[in-house]
Amino acid sequence: MLDIDLLKSEKKSLIRFLLIYLGSTFLLFSVAAWIFYTSQKHYLIDQQREALKYQAQTITQELRTLHTTYDKSTLIYPVHPLIDSAIYDLDKQYIFGTQKETNLLDEKYYMADENILYSLSQVEPYYMGAAYLLVSKNLDKEPILELQKNIGLFLLGAGVFFTILGWFLGRLFIAPMRDSMERMNLFIQDTTHELNTPISTILTNIEMLETFGKCEENKELKRIEIASKSLSRIYDDLTYLNLNHNYYRHIESLDMSDLLRERMVYFSTMAEHKGLILEISIDTDIVLEIDKNDATRLVDNLVTNAIKYNKPKGLLKVNLTKAFLSVGDTGIGIQKKDLDSIVCRFKRANKSEGGFGIGLDIVNQVVNSYGFVLNINSEPDKGTEVVVKWTK
Amino acid sequence: MDKIILLYFLLYAGLYAQESQGEKQQLENQCLQCHMKHQIPNELIYQRYLMKYSTADGMGKAIKEYLKHPKKENSIMPLPFFLKFPMKEALVLDDENLEKNIRMFLDMYDVKKKLVLP
Known part of the structure; x- marks a missing residue:
């Protein structure tokens, strides 16, 4: 159920992010592309209009040449491929041309056609009587279509690129959220499991007491004691972390x-239950300036770890001196690659024994709070020794 | 009936042609004779007026003004022209005939009639 919720919320966040990100990017790019397209289109049309003006100048020169040969019986009007032209007198009356007669006074009418480019120029002196020369040609749409195609391709490419980028960015942004949710998910799973084991033990043993009366009551009571102590320790640890x-x-x-x-007396039942051999060496009058709860959490976590991860009938060594406290076991040990990260919260080198992975995190917090030094020496399948030195 | 219409048409066309021929003759006698005498091409005169005035109205007014009051200032010819040729005398012709002759002259060399497409 939690997994489904995680995916749903993750997808929802990702889709929202992508929509906003891609929407704003698309809007920005569309505006930029439109501005670019408009300016480029005008530039391309202006280029063609300039070429047309140049053609008009050429025709004017040809009219001049034609004017000098006026004594001929017929005069051949200059014609250029793809270009239409016509000459008009001073009263804007049509004289001649390849272009049909147009009312020059109504410029807006014939200039309105976006598919045809016009250029109206004045001629002076009036060669062949022409005071005005109107030149036109069909707009070459090829470069504009090419421009549209390029902008379209650019937008498509940018769209694909930003979608992929957005997807990766989105995944990157929600990664911490996903990690937190995964950790919370695991924590809840671990908590239910950790609480379930001692509670089941207590309930089963109470049931046995009720069923068999005083039969082997000492054994059942010890189991209840161990389970209750486990519960108590879980509560203490979680409270410590929370507060x-x-x-x-x-x-x-x-x-x-x-x-x-x-604390050794307190945990002796647990150690006995696992058949551990205790080797305890405690120097007398070792006094530290420390909060009692911090000291209890430090000791409890080191000892319970050594019991929990020890082999049955293994050795539990506890040594307290003026310089340090060391707790060693002959258990499963820790892999070398995990030694650096073993003190991180929720880190468990071995998941076979259950737990939250908060024990050494608490130890590390206490050690850091008081300026102690933590050393962990471990060999897989041989055992682990945790040493807390009181001074640097 | 058809024959009558055809006869009427031919008679009218013949009379019109005769009248037109007569007007042309009048133009040549009253105006162009002098140009031919001095070997001044009429196309050159028209070409110069066309280049300066563009429209038939403009050209007509300028020609009329010059013919009635010939002066270097209102002549279409450049000043050096008068070093070689004397200033013509004012044309003695009533306005109606003068304007008719000018219209005929302009029509004879009209630019629109000469221009063709290749």
Whole structure:
């Protein structure tokens, strides 16, 4: 269910982002392309109009030449391929031409045709009586169509490029959100699993007590005790993580030797249950300036990790001196590649034993808060030793 | 009936041709004779008027003005022309006949009649 929601919200965000991104990009590019197209179209038409004006000058020169041969019986009007022309007298009356007669006074009418280019020029002196020369040609639409095609292709290319870019950017932007949701998803799965195991143990053993009366009650009670302690530790750890930023620390001179002894007694049932051999060496009167809850979380997480990841009937070594606290096990160990990231939150080197992957994160937080130094020495299948040095 | 119409048409055409021929003769006698005598091509005169005035009306007015009051200032010919040729005398002709002759002259050399497409 959570996976489906994740995909849905991810898709929704991605589609929204793409719509806004592509929409605004398309709008911007359309406006830019339109401005470019308009200016280029005018430029291309102006080029053709300039060429037409040049043709008009040529015809004027030809009229001049023709005028000098007026004594001939017939005069051949200058004709150019693809170009129509006509000459008009001073009263704008049609004289002659390849172009049909037009009312020169109504320029707007004949200039309105966008498919034909016109050029009206004045002639002086009036060669062949012409005071006006009107030249026209059909607009060559080939370059304009070429321009339209190029702009269309550019927009298409840009559209494809920005769609792909937008897709990758969108995926990039929602990646942190996706990671957070995935982590939350895993956390919820882990929490339900972690809570389910001790609760099931408690309920099953209570049921057994009810069914068999006093039969083997010591064993059942121990199981209930272990499960309750596991629940209590989960609650303490989650509370610690949740309140860490706003938690008020009461720094006091704490006897770590007493605390460690007390916590070892607390976890002895768990260790016994797994058949671990304890090798505990605690120097007396080791006092630290530390909040008691921080110290308890530090010790608890190191010890429970060593119990949880130890082999059955393995060795649990705890050593407290003035210089350090070390907790070692003979368990599954940690791969070398995971050693650097093992202290990150939700990181679990081995998922066979359950858990949230928050134990060493809490240890690391306490270590960083008090300026301690954390060393983890581990070999796969041989064991792990975690050492916390009190001073640098 | 057809024969009567044809006869009438031929008679009218013949009379018109005769009248037109007569007017042309009058133009040559009253106006162009002098040009031919001095070997001044009439096309040259028309060409110069055309280049300066463009329209038939403009040319007609300018020719009439010059013929009635011939002066270097209102002549179409350049000043050096009068070093070789004397200034003509004013034409003694009533306005109606003068204008008719001018119209005929302009019509005879009309640019529209000469221009053709290749």
